[in-house]
Structures are given as structure tokens and as C-alpha cells.
Amino acid sequence: MRIVLYQPEIPPNTGNIARLCAATQIPLHLIEPLGFSIEDKYLRRAGLDYWEHVQVQTWPNWAVFLRSKEPGRLVFTSARxxxxxxxxxxxxxxxxxxxxxTRGLPDELLPGDALCVRVPIWGQVRSLNLSTCAGIVLYEALRQTGMLPEAANQ
Structure with missing residues (x-):
């Protein structure tokens, strides 16, 4: 399991997701351009002192990521x-x-046969926070695949 952030814009969201990745030992891939510097203080603050435990890789663009990625399915997320x-x-x-x-995944990134998931929303909001969605989707994926350790935090 891996998390990919395509052109993330808000440092605290990426920092929170990095912390999530450190907590679950899940690699994090960042696709440029980023809306901030990796050295951004808000990014670091959100990730706290866990950055050394994050397996993070930055890619200059989507095409390079696709050519270089390990085997595995791309599962895209959408608000709708x-x-x-x-x-x-x-x-x-x-x-x-x-x-x-601010804009979600562009349509040109999603091939016609793309696997796409969404977190249901039935309230009066357009979407959920990116780091909240990442946590919800990741933990469900880990649960389904039996990758949640039974003895976590014991």
C-alpha cells in the first residue's frame, strides 16, 4: 500500500498525511509541482518529529512517476x-x-477504466479535508487487506 499526493497545495495537509504514513509505515509519494517547499515550517510542524520515519519520494511530474513506479494498481480518489x-x-x-x-484530480489523469473511490458525504459540505480522506481511505484499505496489525500499540 502506498499514498500518492498529486500536486498537493497546503503544507499542513501534507504534513498530517506524512505523519499518517509514519504511523502506518506506508510510503508517501509526492508529485510536483508542490504548492510549498519540503522545508516549509508548517509542513514540518504538522509532521512533528516523525519526518525521519516517513518513506517519502518526490517526483518531478506524473509521467516520471508512472514510468518509475513499482507494480501495483492506481486507485484514484474523488469527492463525487x-x-x-x-x-x-x-x-x-x-x-x-x-x-x-482546491481542484481534485484532473480528468486527463483518469483513464476511462480508472479505479476510483470516494468517501461518502451526505451533509452540506463540498468535500472533506484531504488529510481526513487519506486517513479514512488508508485505514479501510489496510483493514480490508489484513494489513492492520492486531497488536498495534500493545
Whole structure:
């Protein structure tokens, strides 16, 4: 399982997701351009002192990432389309791809046969926070694939 952030824009969201990745030992891929510097103090603050435990790799663009990525399915996320996350059948080698906070994943990134998931929203909001969605989707994927350790924090 891996998390991919396509052109993330808000440092605290990426910092929170990096912390999530450190907590679950899940690699984090960042696709440039980024809306901030990796040295950004807000990014570091959100990740606290966990950055040394994050397996993070930055890619100059989507095409380079695709050419270089390890085997595994790309599972795209959307605020409005796709299978609800708890009904989707995740696999252990999936790349969970999240789009930029203000605009989501561009249509040209999603091939016609793209696997797409969404976290259902039934309240009066347009979307959930990126780091909240990443946590929800990742933990469901880990649960489904048996990758949640039974003895965590014991």
C-alpha cells in the first residue's frame, strides 16, 4: 500500500498525511509541482518529529512517476465519483492517489477504466479535508487487506 499526493497545495495537509504514513509505515509519494517547499515550517510542524520515519519520494511530474513506479494498481480518489471506499476491494499493492485540495484530480489523469473511490458525504459540505480522506481511505484499505496489525500499540 502506498499514498500518492498529486500536486498537493497546503503544507499542513501534507504534513498530517506524512505523519499518517509514519504511523502506518506506508510510503508517501509526492508529485510536483508542490504548492510549498519540503522545508516549509508548517509542513514540518504538522509532521512533528516523525519526518525521519516517513518513506517519502518526490517526483518531478506524473509521467516520471508512472514510468518509475513499482507494480501495483492506481486507485484514484474523488469527492463525487467512484465506488464508496468501504465497498471497493482494495489490494495490498495499491497506490492510493489523492488530488490537490482546491481542484481534485484532473480528468486527463483518469483513464476511462480508472479505479476510483470516494468517501461518502451526505451533509452540506463540498468535500472533506484531504488529510481526513487519506486517513479514512488508508485505514479501510489496510483493514480490508489484513494489513492492520492486531497488536498495534500493545
Amino acid at each position: 465519483k467512484g465506488t464508496m471506499h468501504h465497498l471497493f476491494a482494495f489490494q495490498p499493492d495499491d497506490f492510493l492517489v489523492f488530488g490537490p485540495e
